Amino acid sequence: xxxxxxxxxxxxxxxxxxxxxxxxxxxxxxxxxxxxxxxxxxxxxxxxxxxxxxxxxxxxxxxxxxxxxxxxxxxxxxxxxxxxxxxxxxxxxxxxxxxxxxxxxxxxxxxxxxxxxxxxxxxxxxxxxxxxxxxxxxxxxxxxxxxxxxxxxxxxxxxxxxxxxxxxxxxxxxxxxxxxxxxxxxxxxxxxxxxxxxxxxxxxxx
Numbered sequence: 173x174x175x176x177x178x179x180x181x182x183x184x185x186x187x188x189x190x191x192x193x194x195x196x197x198x199x200x201x202x203x204x205x206x207x208x209x210x211x212x213x214x215x216x217x218x219x220x221x222x223x224x225x226x227x228x229x230x231x232x233x234x235x236x237x238x239x240x241x242x243x244x245x246x247x248x249x250x251x252x253x254x255x256x257x258x259x260x261x262x263x264x265x266x267x268x269x270x271x272x273x274x275x276x277x278x279x280x281x282x283x284x285x286x287x288x289x290x291x292x293x294x295x296x297x298x299x300x301x302x303x304x305x306x307x308x309x310x311x312x313x314x315x316x317x318x319x320x321x322x323x324x325x326x327x328x329x330x331x332x333x334x335x336x337x338x339x340x341x342x343x344x345x346x347x348x349x350x351x352x353x354x355x356x357x358x359x360x361x362x363x364x365x366x367x368x369x370x371x372x373x374x375x376x377x378x
Contacts, residue, residue, distance in 0.1 A: 208247030229371035280356030311357035
């Protein structure tokens with residue numbers, strides 16, 4: 173594995189820090205911002221620490237950045253107030269701002285590919301069907317854990333958790349969020365598996 177940091181990866185990190193700085197400058201609700209961007213603040217040090225020992229594919233780093241941007245934008249405005257979500261709401265004639273659904277779609281889309289890359293490169297799974305099944309299991313576990321965190325925030329903060337939850341009056345919000353994560357995970361596996369396989373092959377030959 174090469175020890176040098178790829179310029180492309182430095183560019184991705186710079187974009188992440190720029191968006192993080194913008195997001196945290198004047199968020200709608202500071203407590204909500206901390207809760208929404210917490211995964212980014214946790215993931216980046218872990219990725220940096222493991223960079224030379226387990227460097228991921230370029231595809232994976234791009235996907236992680238996109239997911240981080242979704243989280244940071246949601247943290248800046250709160251999910252129910254993201255302007256792009258209002259534009260989609262008007263365009264599609266929806267009853268609510270759908271940005272939260274986008275966030276949960278990415279919550280399945282990206283973890284599915286992270287799990288797939290780790291399982292493949294560690295040679296933990298050989299059958300492709302079992303690999304896909306386990307990736308979706310990881311997606312649903314991540315989604316369920318996040319919903320439990322939201323439930324914990326609601327219990328601890330009461331009305332103060334409304335911005336973080338972003339339910340917008342939907343009594344089935346939890347179930348819908350988990351279903352969107354499942355759709356996201358399945359979509360990622362269908363669309364990106366071969367691309368990821370090629371990049372893993374190139375990375376392991378380097």
